[in-house]
Amino acid sequence: MLNLIRNVFAFVLLVVSLSVNSQESRPLSEGALHCLTCHGNQTYTLQNPWTGQEEKRLMNPYFIIDTTHYRTGVHRTFSCTDCHATDYETYPHAAELKLEPLSTCLDCHGGDDTYAKYQFERIDEEFQKSVHFVKSGESFTCSKCHNQHYYKPTARNSSTVSEIVSYNNAMCLSCHNNLARFQLVSDQQNPVLAQVHAWLPNQELHFRNVRCIECHTQVTDTLMVSHNILSKEHAVQKCVECHSSNSMLKASLYKYQNLQARSGKGALGAVLQNESYLIGANQVPALKLLSILIFVAALAGVLLHSVFRFTKK
Numbered sequence: 486m487l488n489l490i491r492n493v494f495a496f497v498l499l500v501v502s503l504s505v506n507s508q509e510s511r512p513l514s515e516g517a518l519h520c521l522t523c524h525g526n527q528t529y530t531l532q533n534p535w536t537g538q539e540e541k542r543l544m545n546p547y548f549i550i551d552t553t554h555y556r557t558g559v560h561r562t563f564s565c566t567d568c569h570a571t572d573y574e575t576y577p578h579a580a581e582l583k584l585e586p587l588s589t590c591l592d593c594h595g596g597d598d599t600y601a602k603y604q605f606e607r608i609d610e611e612f613q614k615s616v617h618f619v620k621s622g623e624s625f626t627c628s629k630c631h632n633q634h635y636y637k638p639t640a641r642n643s644s645t646v647s648e649i650v651s652y653n654n655a656m657c658l659s660c661h662n663n664l665a666r667f668q669l670v671s672d673q674q675n676p677v678l679a680q681v682h683a684w685l686p687n688q689e690l691h692f693r694n695v696r697c698i699e700c701h702t703q704v705t706d707t708l709m710v711s712h713n714i715l716s717k718e719h720a721v722q723k724c725v726e727c728h729s730s731n732s733m734l735k736a737s738l739y740k741y742q743n744l745q746a747r748s749g750k751g752a753l754g755a756v757l758q759n760e761s762y763l764i765g766a767n768q769v770p771a772l773k774l775l776s777i778l779i780f781v782a783a784l785a786g787v788l789l790h791s792v793f794r795f796t797k798k
């Protein structure tokens with residue numbers, strides 16, 4: 486009987502994992518594959534009508550689409566021409582195509598109930614209050630952080646803190662560590678992050694375990710990810726905000742883990758599996774009780790021992 490249950494369980498797991506996998510690695514559409522013969526590689530081949538020769542050229546690195554990331558993004562089922570003009574099907578591309586306006590997230594997702602859980606409109610409101618929008622205006626689009634080719638919601642779907650952190654911080658670093666992209670929206674130099682955060686010990690460790698937005702946004706309980714990046718004067722600098730038993734991380738980064746924990750492993754399992762153990766913040770009631778019991782038992786042992794030694798004398 487037990488074996489039967491176990492087999493049924495294993496089968497269900499297999500089916501679930503297969504269906505998850507097939508969704509992850511669905512083949513790319515024909516339309517995307519056509520463009521990717523050139524845009525998926527560092528070099529492309531063209532037939533030069535002037536010389537009648539076939540020629541190999543270098544692709545502009547900024548115009549290379551990473552096929553692996555495209556496959557895992559939310560828009561992986563799209564043909565390139567679902568967003569870009571169909572005129573791109575011919576090469577050389579017509580010069581005026583460069584000026585083609587492209588759809589924003591809100592153009593497609595705004596006011597659509599299918600995506601209500603993502604709260605696109607609320608995110609837009611929050612974003613418009615952020616330093617980025619206030620200082621740079623319309624030139625700072627959602628796509629400056631969310632590459633439409635690759636975006637995948639990690640905070641919502643990932644089961645590890647480290648993946649969420651590295652994915653999120655890479656979005657910020659794509660400008661804050663890259664002068665060319667920074668200057669797409671500003672004439673300033675980008676401040677050197679290591680110097681700006683010199684007050685923070687173990688900087689690298691921190692940046693691997695917390696997101697930039699932890700310190701740079703106001704936490705909202707109703708949004709999955711806060712989008713209001715505050716000016717630097719309002720950034721979190723106090724260590725106890727995180728290194729204490731009511732760490733602010735519980736309401737931001739760790740709330741995603743909590744969601745997972747509640748649906749599956751239970752609180753203790755989640756803490757034991759959690760790679761980011763935080764001094765001061767993680768306290769497991771069961772472990773605490775156990776350590777008190779051990780302490781009391783040890784004390785009793787010592788007492789008993791001394792009592793015997795005393796009486797045997």
Ligand code: HEC
Nearest residue numbers: 519520523529530531545548565566569573574576578583
């Ligand atoms: C024969 C190779 C080739 C094919 C096929 C190709 N492209 Fe391109 N594409 C290029 C090259 C090279 C550039 C760089 C600019 C140029 O030479 O026009 C480019 C530039 C672009 C740009 C950037 C334009 C700009 O300056 O901002 C976009 C967008 C683009 N291609 C989309 C597509 C789409 C969509 C398809 C498929 C429908 C496609 N391309 C098919 C070679 C190709």
Ligand code: HEC
Nearest residue numbers: 517520521524547548550560563564565568587628629633
């Ligand atoms: C969901 C919509 C969407 C799809 C699908 C899409 N693109 Fe794009 N693409 C964009 C947007 C938006 C930009 C402009 C990015 C920006 O302004 O920062 C862009 C920019 C580009 C550029 C210019 C370089 C850059 O990153 O700015 C190239 C080249 C390009 N796309 C090629 C492709 C190819 C090839 C495909 C198919 C494999 C494709 N795109 C599919 C929305 C899309």
Ligand code: HEC
Nearest residue numbers: 559560562567568588589590593627628631632633636638
């Ligand atoms: C050209 C229209 C278009 C644009 C522009 C666009 N999207 Fe999408 N997006 C879609 C469609 C259609 C789907 C559904 C794809 C599917 O089901 O395979 C989707 C799927 C998604 C999903 C997954 C929804 C779900 O629950 O399955 C997210 C998240 C998302 N988009 C975010 C964004 C963000 C963020 C932007 C801007 C950076 C953006 N999209 C720009 C049309 C668009």
Ligand code: HEC
Nearest residue numbers: 590603608609612627630637638639640641653656709710
């Ligand atoms: C300064 C960078 C930045 C800008 C600008 C930005 N976002 Fe985001 N956004 C993020 C980060 C970081 C996340 C968290 C990514 C993750 O782990 O899913 C996120 C998450 C999201 C999500 C997923 C939330 C969920 O419930 O899973 C949506 C939808 C979204 N953003 C839409 C937008 C829209 C629409 C705009 C423009 C109005 C925008 N974002 C502008 C950084 C940005």
Ligand code: HEC
Nearest residue numbers: 654657658661676681685692695696697700717720721722
């Ligand atoms: C532990 C909290 C914390 C984390 C994590 C953090 N920051 Fe900061 N950041 C601050 C504080 C506090 C300041 C203000 C420092 C000052 O004014 O002396 C600041 C300043 C800044 C500034 C302003 C620079 C200037 O002087 O103009 C930028 C830009 C910045 N941070 C970006 C980031 C990015 C990008 C990340 C993620 C890689 C990040 N921060 C992670 C707390 C943090």
Ligand code: HEC
Nearest residue numbers: 616617620621629630656657660670671697698701716717
């Ligand atoms: C498109 C490039 C770009 C991206 C992506 C980006 N930033 Fe910025 N950021 C800027 C620029 C440029 C400034 C300087 C102010 C301005 O002109 O918008 C800035 C300023 C800041 C400041 C300082 C505000 C002040 O008071 O001076 C902070 C903090 C900050 N960014 C945090 C972040 C965080 C966190 C992320 C990721 C969620 C991020 N940025 C993503 C370009 C970017």
Ligand code: HEC
Nearest residue numbers: 684685686687694695699722723724726727760761762763
């Ligand atoms: C935004 C939340 C946050 C803030 C603010 C913060 N920390 Fe941390 N800190 C963390 C996290 C998360 C870790 C990683 C714990 C781990 O996995 O080792 C960490 C790790 C550390 C470590 C390394 C511990 C070890 O295991 O080696 C030290 C030391 C530390 N922090 C000191 C500080 C000091 C001092 C400040 C104030 C100047 C500070 N932190 C501010 C979240 C924070």
